[in-house]
Amino acid sequence: MIEIVAVGTPSLGDRSYLVTDGEVAFVVDPQRDVDRMLRLAERRGVEIRDVFETHVHNDYVTGGPALAAATGADYHVNAADPVAFDHRPVEDGDVIEAGAMRLRALATPGHTFTHLSYALEVPGRPPAVFTGGSLLYGATGRPDLLGPEHTGTLVRAQYASAHRLARELPPETEVYPTHGFGSFCSSTQSEEATESTIGLESKTNPVLTRGEEEYAESLLAGLDAYPAYYAHMAALNLAGPEAPDLSPPHRAGAAELRRRLRDGEWVVDLRSRTAFAAGHLPGALNFGLDGSFAVYLGWLIPWGTPVTLLGETPEDVAEAQRELVRIGVDRPAAAATGGPADWVCAGGEKPAALPTATFADLSAVRRERPVVVLDVRREAEWRESHVPGAVNIPLHDLPARLGEVPPGEVWAHCATGYRAAIAASLLSAAGREVVAVDDTYTPPPE
Template sequence: MSFPEPVTLVDKGLGNTSYLVDLGDGRALAVDPCRDLRAMRDALSARGLRVAFGADTHLHADFLSGARQLASTDSASVLASAAGDRKFDHTGLRDGDEIDLGGLRLRALGTPGHTDEHLSYLLLDGDRPVGVFTGGSLLVGAVARTDLVDPARTEELARAQYRSVRRLLELPDEVAVWPTHGAGSFCSAPAGAERTSTIGAERAGNPVMRARDEDAFVTELIDSLGTYPPYFHRLGEANRRGPALLPRKLHIPAMTPPAVAAVQAAGATILDVRPVPSFAAAHPTGALSIPLRPAFVSWLGWLAAHDRPIVVVREPDQDLDEVLWQAAKIGYENIVGELAGGIDAWTAASLPSISMALTEASPNPGIRVLDIRQRAEYQAGHVPGAVHIELGDIAEAADRLADAPTVVMCGHGERAMGAASILAGHGLTQVSVLDGGPEEWAEANGQRLESGP
């Protein structure tokens, strides 16, 4: 290969990968850049590159694209499907169209399925294909879900996905596979998978390729589909219109505790991003717990409204930029401020606060066990008799739950604390959070985990 391997920029929270290709003359191609361009800018600076092209494989549902931002700040040319009907300047491509990158060429391949207008991009060095950016089509060990455009069209798009993947697998074995969606994505990538692969490896080892025919492929794909955050319904159209341009530095004001209490009374959400033990010790009454970590962004988009003001509570050593940029990636521009002085200032002002019991696994046969993990996690192994309600459904289900002694569990405690904070907001007063997971609880209670529904 006469050019360096693409730089992979992994967003562990969203489970996605953006790519930078060094074009050899100080310019670079960015594929599926995210709106949070900090890591990409660091990579560009370290290599002395500037982005000349920003290519999107599809209208993303799980993050806002950074391609329009790169066009504005870096004078990059945006490459995208002509069928996407984007409402901002771009070069619209159709199946078979090619772009001269200056020595390398990029060929658009129509690969509908994940979305209608989905393109993969084949990178050619002369006439030799060296790699293909597959976006949400062929993934490592999987293919992407097909129910995001319209649930009524899931089967239709699954059949299109079958044909698209088969087309990609006709490429030579040595061609690299560079997908966007990867482990951690709600777009159906398996946990623990590698981020990149080759056509030969996927032809030989991708489980969905072992389906005996198209019907079996469609059945297997549809049966594997789990739930996904509600913001997925909005971002495709937001990417079509073009995300709003952002400054290099995001900023929110510090608000006094009385000011925060006033906006909360008017309908704002107090979002507490502190670690689980800190939230358990004390937090503003009614606050929503979503600890700041890589998965923060997905749960923000699942649990907090995008159209109500949000005020952040954090520890002094937590990075406010990280909170704001993670939120911006999924279009949450409704964070109006942060609590000045944090929880200490709140309690000093004698404003309402509560604690949440954080419990170790111990014998407790009479307590209700509430498992709030995803369906696949629950079915892989759960405490006998556990009530299963996914975290994303807790708010809707809370009013149906009797106020009884309850321990909430997930894998480690972060998601469980989010669920507990929602339950407390609905008036349940006997809730505790397991510091640990189902294995610890089952062992302490002399049980074995059960699998299945």
Template sequence: MDVETIGTASLGDRSYLVHDGEVALVVDPQRDLDRVEEVAARLGVRITHVAETHVHNDYVTGGLALSRRHDAQYLVAAAEDVAYERLAVHPGDTLSVGALSVTAVATPGHTPHHLAYVVGRDARQAVFSGGSLLYGSVGRTDLMSPSLTVDLTHAQYRSARALASLALETATLHPTHGFGSFCSSGPASGADASTIGEQLRTNHALTDPDEQHFVTSLIANLSAYPSYYSHMAPLNRVGPSAADLTVPAPLRPAEVVDRVAAGHWVVDLRSRVAFAAGHLRGTVGFEYGTSFATYLGWILPWGEPVTLLGSEEDVRAAIRDLSRIGIDHPSASFGDPTSWQTAPDIVSYRRAGWSALVDATSPVVLDVRRPEEFASGHIVGALNIPLHELPHRLGEIPAGTVWVHCASGYRAGVAASLLHRAGREVVHLDADWSQVHGVPTT
């Protein structure tokens, strides 16, 4: 038995392919199926089963499309209300995938009907825990409904313990969440691999003897999650298609200008340094990288048409990332707008470090970190508006030049572009919060 990991760093999730050398089970696949199929082809194995641990809230699944493409059995909890045919799995069900034994375990908490899968061959076990038992913590319990959060948190505590008691201590653990996903909660360890035995010694769901203390602590530390999450489960219950990763024919420069003039979202994927130095008036800057899809999906009004502007390589990668959260078929234009557009349509704003803020007179300082980050330490007098709330709270920012910062510079770069598009004078404090100096903090 071997397990192949297919990581999606942009969403903080993992999918898995577990096989016996001939046939394979795929667990929680993302929508861009080519990555899974490339692994199967490299290993020379057939995909005969595809399993979902739960109806996902943070991405559009590729499970149904993958199962249909490979004529594979599609394992989904029997209790889930879905619009497609699947192999309805009940807790305790065991089935064979070649030489592998696969047992479904009820693990409610992250969702009410969550399942984990214990896969074994001979004396070896691998546990695919989805959003139940993570490395150092568990999946968050507040994605379904506020009225269910307390009950689901109690269930999560019990589920983690039940799962750990059913598996061997030597079993390897393979969660879907916990690698940066907003679906995780609590003190996730950041580890790359673990076992049930290690979690028994280190995971707070397994080491805290007081269930009520665990529940109270976990709920108290739940933070905001991306707004697009509310659209993921409904899409997954209907049964999404595979991702269409086609790169569209590029728009002409004049067409891009027209879209900006019409109020469309034109998203510049270049670095925040390049964007600040010169960009097409009315565009917003979302530097392409690991955080791109999460923050654009969080801020972009759902269903709003989007045009991507950047290198063909970045546009191609962005299309893949966005497809995973249900944003399909964006328009695109390639290149640097400063090379094909002239003033006054090319504008810029200032970037600076902490030392420049020291010399500023009565600056308006905007901190776009999340509230829990702000509470842990901030510049005296700074206004805290988290990035994801900024488009709806621009009117709260006092008059004057806005000096905007975050923890690393990325979110502040997005915020600066939104402010500048709204007509504000802005300075992007592109600096590391851990290196703040010279200005009063609390």
């Protein structure tokens, strides 16, 4: 009996897959922390013999080379990809057998030029297809990550690839994408879909229900910004990343934390925004583990800046490390655990507090005195609706545009409070008077 196990990485919005016939297994698009796959295989008592990449990823560092090295598996990568490591080249039409399972490679360019999907064909069960960043649930992978000069070509290739899958695979074919669960590699996000088939996508997915021009125009019009760290992922993946070092980082005391802040390094508080607001190390930045921690940290930090992690427990630090190695931030400079009282220097330094408020509070205070309303949502969100008189500087632009924030008391908001807390910590570290709006944004009445 064939078992397909989805291994989700919700923080990045991706899924990897372990597929087994009960004796042997293969893996599709593994994340960097391959110990998860190794544990799955061990629990099932199966041997991983093959590892497949659908494409050179832009949103995470692959675990493919490390998993192949750890298991002795064959590592299958498109023959056209200029990788710098040992692998088994695979091309359109190639068939690979793993135990009772048979995989057929299908060229599906669009997300990248060399993108492959893999059709799983096993007698006695419906076929399945692993579509990576091609056909997603209700969407497709975005075609603009390789540069604007290629976007027009890739969006039309994506359309043709989706139609190839719908044409060549039967309607009952199960669809298993890598992206589309929150990843910025998706052109749009799925509506909480957890499974689908070629037949269902043919009835509901815009790439299969619209004409090519309508699909292309709609997709391109809806594309928004994507994380800055994506620029570094392809190079790391082409070089063949090794297994990450997840051992505990160097422990820093209060004096060292203060020195690192003076040197311009990032000291990152992993606690919730509520805990951070109640008290924190002055100058620390708040990227809570309870949100899209790695995405926003990787998006905002100048690449290569040393990072020190502050967590309530060693487990919090370990979780943050695991998140960061997935985007190529391999080793924290240091870490500290406990709370603000443990992180401030003796001799008079005290934890800082950050005022928080609701949108009702914001409305009330604007009737009393002028304040700067800073909306840190992305431009597409801003265009849909915004607070009258607010200034829009998307969070990912804020570190470089702090000087554009008008003078005065700043009330920072986003859609739910997570990004506003990051923005407020950046502004506070820069010496601005700031209030974080920790509330859900509701469009004002028209």
